[in-house]
Amino acid sequence: MGPLVVVTDSVFPTLDPAREVLSSIGAELRVAEAPDPFHVASLAREADALMVTYMRIGAELIQELPRCRIIARFGIGVDNVDVAAATRAGIVVTNVPDYCIDEVSDHALAMLLALARRLFPADRSVRAGTWSVSVVTPIHRLKGRVLGLIGFGKIARSLxxxxxxxxxxxxxxxxxxxxEFMEAHGARPVGLEELLRGSDFISIHVPLTPETRHxxxxxxxxKIKPGAFLINTARGPIVDEEALLRALDSGQLAGAALDVLEREPPHSDSPLLRREDVIVTPHIAFYSEEALIELQTRAAEEVVRVLxxxxxRSPVNPEVLDISHARLGRSAQ
Structure with missing residues (x-):
């Protein structure tokens, strides 16, 4: 009987790409009916691997996985996985750190252009029966304006x-x-305060950590330059949404474009959804058909390697690998 791989939650129309990769080692793939810790624990107690999208994998659940050798994230960030608890349990955590570079940078650029050219207010005004430039003034020329990137990883460098x-x-x-690396890739390195004061557009590209929360x-x-625009395709809690609303109300910010929110999906009465100066998309910056296939394939390949x-190739906690290999050796005895 082959190894058992449990998928805790999925946003994919099909898991066939992952299933095909896992079939190379005869793995059985089980998909949880709901991202509930008790249900997942009952399903995964005999699992050799866990694959997770958005479900929170906390220390209590990790303690219920005595056979698990790997927690593979379908994605880049691992803020929904208690990596420290996984490390203590000798479980390697992996991600797919570079599968959607073009998609996210394209989405951030599209948001920047939509804000700069005020496309959404213009569209709404025409649909409401108004044909006038007055609804979008002022618009400034894009050339020569400044984009400030918070974080300069692969997505930010592509953008x-x-x-x-x-x-x-x-x-x-x-x-x-x-x-020198940043300059070689076309960005002038600055401190955070200088970036806030000097940018016409600010785009966020850092992971969610205790240091980056809010x-x-x-x-x-x-400190932000009056009239600047904010773009967030990283993680919602990096932005304090109450503070964001105050900055918009005061006019300090001219607008914001958010693919991620502190609460996803937002409450229907969220004030962000009622604003003309805010664009919200449903955490889709990562998406293309090609990216989904690549994501599943590469996450599953990590499971195959570890098992x-x-x-x-992409361990988040590489220090656990010796422990993981020791466990693998004992299980084979």
Missing amino acids: AQKARALGLEVMAFDPYLDP LLNDEAFR QGQRP
Whole structure:
């Protein structure tokens, strides 16, 4: 009998790409009916691997997985997985860190252009019977304006390249990267305060961590250049939405485009949904048909590698690999 792989939750129309990869080792794939910890625990107690999309995988659930060798995330961020608890349990956590670079950078650029050209207010005004430039004034020329990138990973670097082609100047804040590397990839390295004060457009590209939660708060919004636009395709809680609303009400921010929110989906009465100066999309920046196939395939390949005793390509907690391999050796005895 082959290994058991449990999928906790899925947004995919089909899991055939993952199933095909896992079939190479004769794995049985089971999909949870609901992302409920008790249901998943009952399904996964004998699982050799867990594959997760958005479900929260906390320490209590991890304790219920005595056979599990790998938790593979269908995605880039791993803020929904208690990585420390997985490490203590000797379970390697993996992600797919570069599967949707073009999709997310394209989405962020589309949001930037929609804000800059005020496409949504223009569309709504025409549908309401008004044909006038007055509903979108003022609009400023894009060339020569400044895009500030918070974080300068692969997606941000892709966005920087595309933005420069439109004549935007690019600066970036990323304390973990060498300034010379950032300059070589077309962004002027700056501190966070300089970025906030000098950017016409601010795009967020950092993971959600205790340090980045509510990074954009009242204090940060007070420093932002008046009339700037904010774009978030990273994680919702990086932006304090109450502070965001205050910055919009005061006019400090001219508008925002959000693919991610603090609560997903939002309440129907969320004030963000009633604003003409806010664009909201349903966490779809990652999506293309090609990206979904690549995501499933590469996440499943990580499971196959670990279950065959090989090193995964994208371990989030590489320090656990020795422990994981030791467990694998004991299980084979």
